[in-house]
């Protein structure tokens with residue numbers, strides 16, 4: 001690494017996931033250099049899809065990677081199409097085709113995770129990403145923070161950004177080290193090859209089937225070459241949290257026994273599913289300590305029920321880079337500002353995402369009927385406006401104006 005200089009501080013980013021790479025890309029755009037340390041021998045993402053809502057699309061466009069992303073992205077006509085588990089009755093839907101861009105200036109897309117990671121990586125110089133570097137400890141006792149790696153190497157930096165996911169090492173140095181709690185839920189994930197998927201699942205729609213204790217989401221990705229399935233169900237006792245745990249189609253089918261036959265056929269057409277426990281963490285009261293901060297899932301892991309985790313990591317990256325660029329000589333102050341700007345929003349998203357698991361999983365009965373009736377009260381595309389309209393530049397201008 002280059003020597004430390006007050007105008008160009010040395011910035012170490014731990015973690016080369018969507019959040020860490022987005023941070024490196026936005027810092028570069030702001031004229032700051034950083035080095036990413038990733039434990040995996042190659043940059044990779046799980047073989048699954050992701051919704052890119054307008055708030056994320058806006059920032060990916062700013063990074064200059066939207067054109068590349070659109071090569072594989074699917075432009076959705078319908079978002080959050082809630083259907084009843086038994087017969088597919090549509091309870092609610094966002095009309096993205098006519099409303100999304102008009103309201104928010106950006107559209108909603110679905111993408112393969114690997115494609116998203118790759119386009120963000122393309123905005124980061126290759127030599128600034130070090131692979132196969134697993135950090136074991138962060139030491140805050142010296143003049144500068146230092147990271148110790150599994151191979152014995154020690155790296156000092158002026159600023160450390162912990163983008164190292166839900167089991168973050170950096171988080172443990174900022175907050176009381178505590179393992180993430182088990183939520184009692186598990187997620188099944190699978191891809192269905194496009195040519196085996198029924199036509200209703202190939203529509204440019206994000207469809208969400210809700211029923212007792214379960215829900216299942218599907219949408220096309222990779223220019224329609226696959227349909228992405230992700231389903232949530234009660235977990236057994238023995239589930240470990242892992243991105244690689246395999247399940248069988250039979251186990252997956254068992255969870256959705258008796259559901260609409262179209263859904264059952266879709267699961268039957270899927271490739272081998274993955275299954276893992278969903279972890280839970282309460283919001284943190286603070287993310288930063290001196291020149292060290294957190295970003296993405298390391299700071300605010302959230303249930304995926306608003307499809308916003310990666311989007312929030314990208315927003316963090318945009319705000320953090322501007323805060324540091326505006327005050328490179330005083331990182332602790334810049335990070336306090338970053339945290340104050342971001343924490344209320346991500347805490348709110350953690351809370352609403354959490355609440356959604358109860359709402360989506362109501363057993364049939366009076367509460368479920370009241371929920372279904374309430375779906376017609378609001379246009380969901382407008383009700384979710386506080387999520388989709390967010391622009392870090394506008395938020396920062398408002399903060400400056402408020403003094």
Ligand SMILES: Cc1cc2nc3c(=O)[nH]c(=O)nc-3n(C[C@H](O)[C@H](O)[C@H](O)COP(=O)(O)OP(=O)(O)OC[C@H]3O[C@@H](n4cnc5c(N)ncnc54)[C@H](O)[C@@H]3O)c2cc1C
Pocket residue numbers: 014015016017018019020037038039040049050051052133134135136163164165166167168169187230295296297298304307308309310311312313
């Ligand atoms: C089922 C499901 C569906 C989802 N759907 C959506 C969606 O539709 N839209 C959306 O926006 N979000 C979605 N999310 C959320 C999203 O996947 C996450 O919020 C996002 O991937 C977090 O990115 P991150 O970079 O913060 O963390 P991670 O992706 O966890 O990356 C952390 C990186 O740090 C590395 N690392 C960890 N520890 C160390 C160490 N000690 N040393 C070095 N490197 C280390 C890891 O190898 C990894 O590469 C979903 C999540 C789930 C579970």
